[in-house]
Amino acid sequence: MLNIETFSKTPRAVLKKEIHSDFVIIGGGLAGVCAAITAARKNMKVVLVQDRPVLGGNASSEVRLWALGATSHMGNNNRWSREGGVINEIFVENLYKNKEGNPVINPVIFDTIILDKVLSETNITLLLNTLVYETHKKDDKTIASVTAFNPQNSTEYTISAPLFCDASGDGIVAFQAGASFRIGAETKDEFGELFAPDESYGELLGHSIFFYSKRASAPVKYTAPNYALKDITAIPRYKVIEKEDSGCRFWWLEYGGRKDTIHETEEIKYELWKVVYGVWDYIKNSGNFEDVDDLTLEWVGNIPGKRESRRFEGLYMMKQQDVIGQSRFDDAVGFGGWAIDLHPADGVYSEKSGCTQWHSKGTYDIPYRSFVSRDINNLFLAGRIMSASHVAFGSTRVMATTGFTAQAVGMAASICKAENINPAQILENGRIKHLQNELNLIGQSIPNTPIMTASNLVSQAQVGASSELKLASIPFDGEWLNLSTSAAMLLPLKEDTKYQFKVELDAKCVTQLEVQLRTSQKDKNYTPDITLEVLKIDVKAGKQEVTFKFSETLVKEQYAFVCFMSNENLNIRESKQLYSGAMSVFNGVNKAV
Numbered sequence: 001m002l003n004i005e006t007f008s009k010t011p012r013a014v015l016k017k018e019i020h021s022d023f024v025i026i027g028g029g030l031a032g033v034c035a036a037i038t039a040a041r042k043n044m045k046v047v048l049v050q051d052r053p054v055l056g057g058n059a060s061s062e063v064r065l066w067a068l069g070a071t072s073h074m075g076n077n078n079r080w081s082r083e084g085g086v087i088n089e090i091f092v093e094n095l096y097k098n099k100e101g102n103p104v105i106n107p108v109i110f111d112t113i114i115l116d117k118v119l120s121e122t123n124i125t126l127l128l129n130t131l132v133y134e135t136h137k138k139d140d141k142t143i144a145s146v147t148a149f150n151p152q153n154s155t156e157y158t159i160s161a162p163l164f165c166d167a168s169g170d171g172i173v174a175f176q177a178g179a180s181f182r183i184g185a186e187t188k189d190e191f192g193e194l195f196a197p198d199e200s201y202g203e204l205l206g207h208s209i210f211f212y213s214k215r216a217s218a219p220v221k222y223t224a225p226n227y228a229l230k231d232i233t234a235i236p237r238y239k240v241i242e243k244e245d246s247g248c249r250f251w252w253l254e255y256g257g258r259k260d261t262i263h264e265t266e267e268i269k270y271e272l273w274k275v276v277y278g279v280w281d282y283i284k285n286s287g288n289f290e291d292v293d294d295l296t297l298e299w300v301g302n303i304p305g306k307r308e309s310r311r312f313e314g315l316y317m318m319k320q321q322d323v324i325g326q327s328r329f330d331d332a333v334g335f336g337g338w339a340i341d342l343h344p345a346d347g348v349y350s351e352k353s354g355c356t357q358w359h360s361k362g363t364y365d366i367p368y369r370s371f372v373s374r375d376i377n378n379l380f381l382a383g384r385i386m387s388a389s390h391v392a393f394g395s396t397r398v399m400a401t402t403g404f405t406a407q408a409v410g411m412a413a414s415i416c417k418a419e420n421i422n423p424a425q426i427l428e429n430g431r432i433k434h435l436q437n438e439l440n441l442i443g444q445s446i447p448n449t450p451i452m453t454a455s456n457l458v459s460q461a462q463v464g465a466s467s468e469l470k471l472a473s474i475p476f477d478g479e480w481l482n483l484s485t486s487a488a489m490l491l492p493l494k495e496d497t498k499y500q501f502k503v504e505l506d507a508k509c510v511t512q513l514e515v516q517l518r519t520s521q522k523d524k525n526y527t528p529d530i531t532l533e534v535l536k537i538d539v540k541a542g543k544q545e546v547t548f549k550f551s552e553t554l555v556k557e558q559y560a561f562v563c564f565m566s567n568e569n570l571n572i573r574e575s576k577q578l579y580s581g582a583m584s585v586f587n588g589v590n591k592a593v
Contacts, residue, residue, distance in 0.1 A: 070337025202345020
């Protein structure tokens with residue numbers, strides 16, 4: 001039944017609401033989400049403002065990009081690193097509920113996991129579909145409030161708080177507040193970064209739009225839209241296209257690095273649609289692929305995944321040397337480990353490789369100072385807008401890293417509230433140690449920064465074991481492994497100890513076994529970049545046991561590699577047993593890297 005009274009009232013085009021909270025976070029990507037949950041769990045009233053209908057940013061169902069970090073890079077040197085805290089909770093929950101694994105395979109489930117996490121926190125007020133368009137300041141260095149609008153419910157929000165965090169990707173609030181920022185690459189001279197790109201390579205990373213295909217139950221014809229790319233040879237790398245490729249396999253369908261990646265995003269999007277539908281037309285109709293009749297498009301992104309726009313200046317700006325040299329910082333609040341991953345600005349139309357990557361030999365510290373605006377007293381920076389040069393940004397920008405480090409922002413905000421201080425004051429009077437400890441207690445695991453003994457209940461515990469294993473031998477009870485690829489055992493070894501080993505071999509002919517003792521230059525790395533000793537042992541044909549002893553020793557207790565170098569004429573016996581702290585590793589090649 002129609003309610004006549006409702007329609008007789010004077011209508012309001014826009015409803016206006018005022019919200020006051022302890023902490024306002026603009027941007028609902030993984031960075032904003034992790035900062036919000038961390039702060040809320042420390043009893044802060046948090047408003048999380050997201051301009052899209054879903055959370056997750058580039059990891060959401062709208063974009064479907066892999067959420068990667070230090071642990072994730074194929075073939076890098078950080079195989080056993082793991083981001084902790086809230087971001088780990090999200091990934092573990094995804095593994096449990098999203099059996100297909102990576103969020104991009106079933107992004108709708110990943111959307112629900114993130115939303116569920118946020119809605120479970122009663123201290124978070126979530127505003128989806130809400131765009132911040134105005135920032136108000138109390139004085140030159142202090143934000144008072146922001147104004148945002150939600151077109152779905154025709155509501156304008158004025159949101160005030162003593163503390164703000166910009167995790168919006170483009171840095172809309174930081175920009176409106178007058179915070180210092182940069183767009184484009186620094187010159188080699190400014191920071192001495194030898195990886196700084198020149199004009200021919202370009203100074204900005206572009207956007208990408210993905211598509212997914214599937215096999216139908218019957219043949220499906222495809223007619224490309226008029227705007228689709230007609231000449232596939234306009235894409236210099238078109239020959240690497242495979243019919244089964246889809247999603248993030250097409251990360252290199254990138255465009256926009258020569259444009260204004262903020263104000264020309266829509267133009268970039270149209271060009272990417274042109275490319276995507278042209279690529280699909282090529283797969284379906286060029287005649288260069290067999291068995292594609294039943295292939296059909298399942299999904300094409302409606303918005304691009306944006307890599308780079310503004311980067312804001314904090315109290316410290318990370319540089320190439322910090323990543324590659326694995327700099328240590330007293331105010332470290334997390335770590336990164338993705339390669340310095342730079343892309344040619346011409347993207348898909350470039351003759352150059354789709355990306356150039358430089359790997360550090362392990363993880364590197366990320367300092368708290370890079371998340372504190374140097375201009376605005378009550379503003380945190382999080383996500384890809386954190387304070388880093390263009391080159392360092394090539395590593396810090398990935399989502400598992402941004403979510404992980406944004407937890408430090410949420411925790412720092414809680415300390416600021418408790419002590420009535422501004423973000424920069426965390427660096428005074430030993431408060432950074434308090435921040436680091438609070439983070440480690442929730443699982444952050446900051447390298448080289450252990451939990452304080454006084455706050456670690458384990459230090460008061462009595463630990464006993466019903467039995468123990470002294471690892472003196474590993475039984476030869478497994479299959480035979482051909483040494484066509486070099487193999488090694490990664491073992492925890494003591495300093496000043498000469499180790500002797502015995503292995504079981506099966507040689508096809510008279511040959512030599514080359515064994516190397518390697519370790520890492522830095523004791524927290526797992527890159528075998530130091531060769532301590534090389535042994536070459538004569539081996540007769542057939543099955544046999546071979547004993548060898550290294551004369552060189554380690555200078556400190558750390559992991560070391562006992563390497564059996566490639567020799568197709570040798571098989572080495574494996575073991576079926578598994579032992580905590582010991583790992584088999586192989587010198588294979590990942591063709592995708």
